[in-house]
Amino acid sequence: MRKLPDNFFFGAAFSGPQTEGAYKLDGKLENIWDTWSDQDIGAFYNKVGSYVGNDFYHRYEEDILLLKSLGLTSFRTSIQWSRLLDQDGKINPQGAAFYHKMLAFAKEQGMDVFMNLYHFDMPTYLFRRGGWESREVVEAYAHYAHEAFKEFGSEVKYWFTFNEPIVEPEQRYRDGVWYPFVKDIKRSVVTQYHIALAHSLAVGEFRKLQNEGVIAPDVKIGLINCFAPPYTKENPSPEDLEAVRMEDGLHNRWWLDLVTKGCLPQDVLDTLAKKGAPAPIRPGDEGILAQGKVDWLGFNYYQPKRVQAPKKTVDENGNPIFSDPYIWPERKINKSRGWEIYPKGIYDFGIKLKEDYPDLTFFISENGMGVENEDAFRDENGVIQDDYRIEFVRDHLNWVAKAIDEGAKCVGYHYWAVIDNWSWSNAFKNRYGFIEVRLQDGYNRRLKKSAEWLKKVATTKEIV
Numbered sequence: 001m002r003k004l005p006d007n008f009f010f011g012a013a014f015s016g017p018q019t020e021g022a023y024k025l026d027g028k029l030e031n032i033w034d035t036w037s038d039q040d041i042g043a044f045y046n047k048v049g050s051y052v053g054n055d056f057y058h059r060y061e062e063d064i065l066l067l068k069s070l071g072l073t074s075f076r077t078s079i080q081w082s083r084l085l086d087q088d089g090k091i092n093p094q095g096a097a098f099y100h101k102m103l104a105f106a107k108e109q110g111m112d113v114f115m116n117l118y119h120f121d122m123p124t125y126l127f128r129r130g131g132w133e134s135r136e137v138v139e140a141y142a143h144y145a146h147e148a149f150k151e152f153g154s155e156v157k158y159w160f161t162f163n164e165p166i167v168e169p170e171q172r173y174r175d176g177v178w179y180p181f182v183k184d185i186k187r188s189v190v191t192q193y194h195i196a197l198a199h200s201l202a203v204g205e206f207r208k209l210q211n212e213g214v215i216a217p218d219v220k221i222g223l224i225n226c227f228a229p230p231y232t233k234e235n236p237s238p239e240d241l242e243a244v245r246m247e248d249g250l251h252n253r254w255w256l257d258l259v260t261k262g263c264l265p266q267d268v269l270d271t272l273a274k275k276g277a278p279a280p281i282r283p284g285d286e287g288i289l290a291q292g293k294v295d296w297l298g299f300n301y302y303q304p305k306r307v308q309a310p311k312k313t314v315d316e317n318g319n320p321i322f323s324d325p326y327i328w329p330e331r332k333i334n335k336s337r338g339w340e341i342y343p344k345g346i347y348d349f350g351i352k353l354k355e356d357y358p359d360l361t362f363f364i365s366e367n368g369m370g371v372e373n374e375d376a377f378r379d380e381n382g383v384i385q386d387d388y389r390i391e392f393v394r395d396h397l398n399w400v401a402k403a404i405d406e407g408a409k410c411v412g413y414h415y416w417a418v419i420d421n422w423s424w425s426n427a428f429k430n431r432y433g434f435i436e437v438r439l440q441d442g443y444n445r446r447l448k449k450s451a452e453w454l455k456k457v458a459t460t461k462e463i464v
């Protein structure tokens with residue numbers, strides 16, 4: 001049995017748009033998920049749109065107490081831009097009041113809140129002005145970050161600019177699976193580049209306020225992304241390795257270089273330009289990106305990325321293709337989500353961070369297993385016997401512990417999402433929690449079998 005360091009922290013990860021609900025209450029504006037839900041509710045599993053979340057807005061006290069009762073000492077959520085600011089960019093006092101109340105209660109309970117500013121939840125009025133394709137929106141985000149830092153500067157110890165900044169460029173603009181369903185790599189690169197600028201401007205605002213004493217010197221800022229070491233076939237061809245370079249470049253190095261060196265990887269920018277999808281670089285951007293260095297990093301890990309040389313280099317819309325998926329014959333799949341389960345990936349990437357970015361401290365900011373129809377696993381007392389979740393987390397933690405033993409600077413673990421929550425277009429199809437949310441029973445919470453196991457591990461640091 002392995003043991004994690006005594007000061008290793010355990011907590012929960014979730015987000016504002018997936019938990020709060022109350023989507024039109026207290027001056028909250030529409031965000032892109034509400035707009036999509038209004039336009040086509042059939043696109044969401046069982047027609048459950050973004051409206052209710054898991055009701056955290058009304059149940060935050062109960063939920064924080066539940067997290068605490070499992071021995072967790074921190075959680076991450078996000079401020080919803082569409083709740084905190086009005087259309088003129090001014091603080092919405094009722095929106096701010098919710099976050100103040102929630103932060104105060106967490107503090108009273110001794111729980112650290114990791115506060116993220118953006119989790120795929122563009123306010124709709126800004127989306128209509130171009131969303132991440134527009135520089136105006138990049139500026140608006142910097143203003144939002146500034147307002148949030150000022151408002152909560154003395155209440156939050158750990159800030160994050162973005163969760164998984166790679167996801168919207170891919171899902172919304174490259175693969176066209178999320179609203180507004182664009183399939184154009186040129187537009188995807190524009191959004192990815194603009195998000196990198198937005199992150200950097202926000203870090204710049206943070207540092208300014210820290211220098212002015214509005215934010216205390218020991219408060220940290222970071223970025224969270226879903227990273228994965230890209231794997232390819234055994235005995236790869238030079239073309240397979242080229243696919244790995246671009247996959248790694250766009251997904252991992254883009255963000256890692258930004259947050260450690262304050263620049264983007266030149267080889268990736270060059271390839272994008274050569275293939276007709278250039279980053280929209282303007283004079284002066286270099287200085288903005290240089291502000292993007294952070295204090296630490298969040299590493300979300302769900303699955304590895306396996307790629308090989310693409311069969312075609314251009315798709316039917318004229319978009320360059322950098323890689324094709326590689327199906328590893330030995331892969332094990334979580335059938336509910338269609339994602340590969342490969343715990344060793346968390347170790348491989350931890351070691352890669354240690355080797356390539358030795359000064360960077362990180363924590364596992366998301367990791368979890370979503371399972372459909374957990375009703376099938378209820379025992380005679382109605383408790384979900386989710387042994388598969390225990391096995392999943394145990395396996396991953398063992399690899400984390402091994403990486404730490406070998407020098408990786410990993411300081412904690414947040415499980416996604418501890419309490420079941422709303423998962424985008426999958427709504428409540430796949431459940432991630434150690435704690436069940438009973439939709440047919442007024443959204444009441446109930447512990448699953450794994451909750452007790454988690455508590456043991458979180459409090460003893462022994463991976464039993």
Ligand code: BGP
Nearest residue numbers: 163164226370416423424426430
């Ligand atoms: C991450 C996101 C989360 C969360 C999780 C599980 O990529 O940061 O918001 O949803 O994945 O994925 P899903 O909800 O799609 O099953």
